[in-house]
Amino acid sequence: MTTLDQLRPGDTRTITNLRSSDLTIKLLEMGLLPGKAVQFNFKAPLGCPISVQISGYSLSLRIDEARLIEVA
Amino acid sequence: MSPKTAVAPAPVASIPSATYSIALAGNPNSGKTTLFNLLTGLNQKVGNYPGVTVDRKSGRLLLEGEASARLLDLPGTYSIYPRSNDEQVVLDVLLNRSSADYPDVVVAVADMSNLERSLLLVSQILDLGLPLVLVLNMADMAKKRGITVDTEQLSRQLGGIPVVVMNARNGQGLQELKQVLSRELQPAATPFYQVLPLAPEAIAEARQYFGCKTYYEAYLLLQHAENLHTMSPLERDQLEALGKLSKLDRPALQITETKARYARIQEVLSTVVQLPDTSSRQSVSARIDAVVTHKIGGYLLFFGVLFLMFQAIFAWATVPMDLIDSLFARLGSLLEGLLPEGVLSRLLIEGVLPGIGGIVIFVPQIALLFMLIALLEESGYMARVVFLMDKLMRKVGLNGRSVVPLISGLACAVPAIMATRGIDHWKDRLITIFVTPFMSCSARLPVYTILIALVVPDERIWGFINLQGIALMGMYLLGFVAAIGSALLMKFIIRAKKGGFLIMELPAYRWPRWGNVLYMVLEKSKVFVFEAGKIILAVSIILWVLASYGPGDRMARAEEAYRTAHADTPELEDELASLRLEHSYAGLLGKTIEPAIAPLGYDWKIGIALFTSFAAREVFVGTMATLYSVGSAADDESTIKSRLQAETNPDTGGPRFTLAVAFSLLVFYAFAMQCTSTVAVVYRETGGWKWPLIQTAYMTGLAYVSALLVYQLLS
Secondary structure, eight states: OOBGGGOOTTOEEEEEEEOOSTTHHHHHHTTOOTTOEEEEEEEOTTSOSEEEEETTEEEEEOHHHHTTEEEO | OOHHHHTOOOOOTTSOOTTOEEEEEEOTTSSHHHHHHHHHTTOEEEEEOTTSOOEEEEEEEEOSTTOEEEEEEOOOOSSSSOSSHHHHHHHHHHHOTTSTTOOSEEEEEEEGGGHHHHHHHHHHHHTTTOOEEEEEEOHHHHHHTTOEEOHHHHHHHTTTOOEEEOBTTTTBTHHHHHHHHHSOOOOOSSOSSOOGGGSHHHHHHHHHHHTOSSHHHHHHHHHTGGGOTTSOHHHHHHHHHHHHHTTOOHHHHHHHHHHHHHHHHHHHHHHHEEOOOOOOOOOHHHHHHHHHTOTTHHHHHHHHHHHHHHHIIIIITHHHHHHHHHHHHHHHHHHHHHSOSSHHHHIIIIIIHHHHHHHHTTHHHHHHHHHHHHHHHHHTHHHHHHHHHHHHHHHTTOOGGGHHHHHHTTTOHHHHHHGGGGOOSHHHHHHHHHHGGGSOOTTHHHHHHHHHHHHSOOOEETTTEEHHHHHHHHHHHHHHHHHHHHHHHHHHHSOOSSOOOOOEEEOOOOOOOHHHHHHHHHHHHHHIIIIIHHHHHHHHHHHHHHHHOOSTTHHHHHHHHHHHHTTTOTTHHHHHHHHHHHTSHHHHHHHHHHHHHGGGTOOHHHHHHHHHTTSOTTHHHHHHHHHTTOGGGTTOHHHHHHHHHHOBOTTTSSBSSOHHHHHHHHHHHHHSOOOHHHHHHHHHHHTSSHHHHHHHHHHHHHHHHHHHHHHHHHO
């Protein structure tokens, strides 16, 4: 199963599932909903955090957080 | 019927009056603060919500005609479910009808170019049954992206609430918003989301028991039962029992609710919003990001920005600082001539005036530093700094959001510690608060300057590197290293219940608005003057008393004896001042602690200066001037320097201020918590005496041990 942290800059995928965690609700609130298209923008120079494009805005997430988001 | 009664006035219950209150709610980065500044102008007040360290911004809003209303700027949040103290405030205000802050009307600010995410919070507030006005802000941004919104249709879909399109940056839509707010407003006619089916019995019962306006309000009471500080314990137990009875799985319900709301929002927006064909053209922000977050360019830029901040503190700020310095000196001599001789005059001239001067002198540095920080925040760059620095900072127990407080600490720890409020993870915030006072603040600079000038030769090596400059830079590095090292230590000591997270919006780059920058500078300077200032002033006055009075007639007798013995000395008055200080309570204290500080190389005179500099570190210089009878020439740095250089150590016969003593003092001042205002602000921000006491003990302990080592190794 691919997760958001494994994508490369420019890749666009569809969110399929959020792995259950404390942060599920926070991720949902920020618009990371199953069925939504998400684009990988870039990584911070040290590899974490990352920036993604979701429903028209840029969001940054740590790698651990991106790992909770399954994409296809 | 007489004509008199026929024209009975209409009920004016909810027409704006002095007590009418409007709350401003919305996502972070939705332009809420800009709108607040636009609506209130300079008519705003920053305070605290009772019991929590969250900024409470309120102001007066002038409406049509003579009407006005109270406007409260709620902290920015993405939903009504709180994850931090800031967000908890939003819930507390909107759910507590007995609170003085409970609004008559809520104005929800939404980013028009990012409506989907903005509408989550809007729909939740709408379902609370409060009259609501929706502002679609950043209309310029939406236009640039080719987004159009059918506001009439949107209003219909949101139960008929007014929808106003605005651009708070240039005032577009302001008149319309004021017109809408001058009317009598109604809550939405229909709820956005039907919450009752989630837990029919519990919600219905809670609604009846607590007399809630809507089912959603009752549902939120159930969701947040244990966190509602505004409820009585009995009411909370009642809610808990209701929740348990119905076996409410709160997190699961929260997820169901959020997903359902988004589904409805997407459905509504599909009929209301026209999006442009998504072109693959890179946005301006993306192109700027490519540079700003570049693995080399990004850090170079960041260090360039840091350099600019240093420039601001050390070069630009000195001009107004010198001006303030000479102004207060002149004011002092002016008052001396005007006021009659007496205790009160001396208190005013020697205690109060220098105390106020010691506060005001730092305002230029603080204002300049916060102007730069405000510019960076306004432009959107600060979020990228957090992004760049997060991983590095996490390695030492801090996080990306600790960068701003640490940089602010170069000016003053008091506003810097208050700036940690942006860190929502408690452990990270605590560590940031703990280590920020190690950053070399502006009050340390005069101490460093005089001590370095005393023992480091003003020479260049290799023709261009100034030795004194290197020593000064070393002191700043030392503070930084101490901060990072202590953070690392704390990382392993403090246990956190929950891990932190960094799910953060990277806002689009924008030109900063000078108005917003100005308000932030004013706000931070005010915080410094009133928060730190009142303590500095109080401590200055206490220290003046300790330094001016001694037990019994000790002082008078010593003075008399000296006067007769040295009647023909030209600098008699200056020497008498030093003598008086020696026989004062402060002198006594200095002598009492002498055995404890002797291993560091200090005598009782330095002991006195250690005490007096508890008001603010720079007082050290003034006290040394008095102690060494520099007296009237105290403002002249070279005079103090030559006096200090001439002072001999009776035990060794050599100079008092050897390299070892000076460096020991430098290290002591770099580490010790010699600042009462910082202790006070840490007490307030951490909500108790535990942390300020641990911090003071740790810093002073570290200072003592390091100074001891430096002195023993160098002498």
